[in-house]
Amino acid sequence: MAIIRYSYPGTRSFYRLGAVRSPWVGLESEIDRLFESATAGLNGGSGTQFPVDIYEDKDNTYVRAELPGVNKDDINVEMVDDHLTVTAVRKQKTGEEEQSHSVSRSVSVPEHVQADKVSAAYENGVLTVTLPKREEAKPKKVSVAVK
Numbered sequence: 001m002a003i004i005r006y007s008y009p010g011t012r013s014f015y016r017l018g019a020v021r022s023p024w025v026g027l028e029s030e031i032d033r034l035f036e037s038a039t040a041g042l043n044g045g046s047g048t049q050f051p052v053d054i055y056e057d058k059d060n061t062y063v064r065a066e067l068p069g070v071n072k073d074d075i076n077v078e079m080v081d082d083h084l085t086v087t088a089v090r091k092q093k094t095g096e097e098e099q100s101h102s103v104s105r106s107v108s109v110p111e112h113v114q115a116d117k118v119s120a121a122y123e124n125g126v127l128t129v130t131l132p133k134r135e136e137a138k139p140k141k142v143s144v145a146v147k
Contacts, residue, residue: 049103049104049105050065050066050067050088050103050105051065051066052064052065052086052105052107053065054107056133058133059132059133060130060131060132060133061109061110061113061130061131061133062128062129062130062131063084063086063107063109063128063129063131064126064127064128064129065086065105065126065127065129066125066126066127067088067090067103067122067125067126067127068125069090069092069125070088070089070090070125071091072122074088074089074090074091075087075088075120075122075127076088077118077120077127077129079109079113079115079118079131082108082109082110082111082113083106083107083108083109084106084107084109084118084129084131085104085105085106086104086105086106086127086129087102087103087104088102088103088104088127089101089102089103090102090103109131110131110133112133112134112136113131113132113133113134114131114132114133114134117132118130118131118132
């Protein structure tokens with residue numbers, strides 16, 4: 001999702017050649033622009049990224065991506081240094097033609113991940129990548145005796 005910086009119009013833009021301009025002029029086009037940018041890439045749009053959720057528990061960090069309509073064989077998960085890259089190709093048949101649309105997303109992962117034990121599961125259009133934490137990065141319970 002793209003982050004859009006919005007700046008409120010200054011009071012100078014409300015006055016054109018001495019005439020008062022309503023602050024509501026252009027609101028509809030601004031709302032349309034915001035919706036177009038927020039929904040880019042959905043429903044066959046032109047976006048090349050997809051949203052991901054990143055969360056963790058005491059043993060693992062998880063990256064979850066919704067990839068509906070993508071075949072399991074058309075998904076590539078790659079871990080290089082501290083970056084996880086997911087690439088998928090969505091194929092659609094229209095009549096006798098087959099169109100393919102490639103999407104990709106790269107996210108930074110914490111340093112404390114065991115790269116050699118990364119696993120991925122794809123079920124019902126949802127890809128879940130499990131990134132196990134190193135033993136030294138896991139939280140430890142320490143008992144302290146109070147005297």
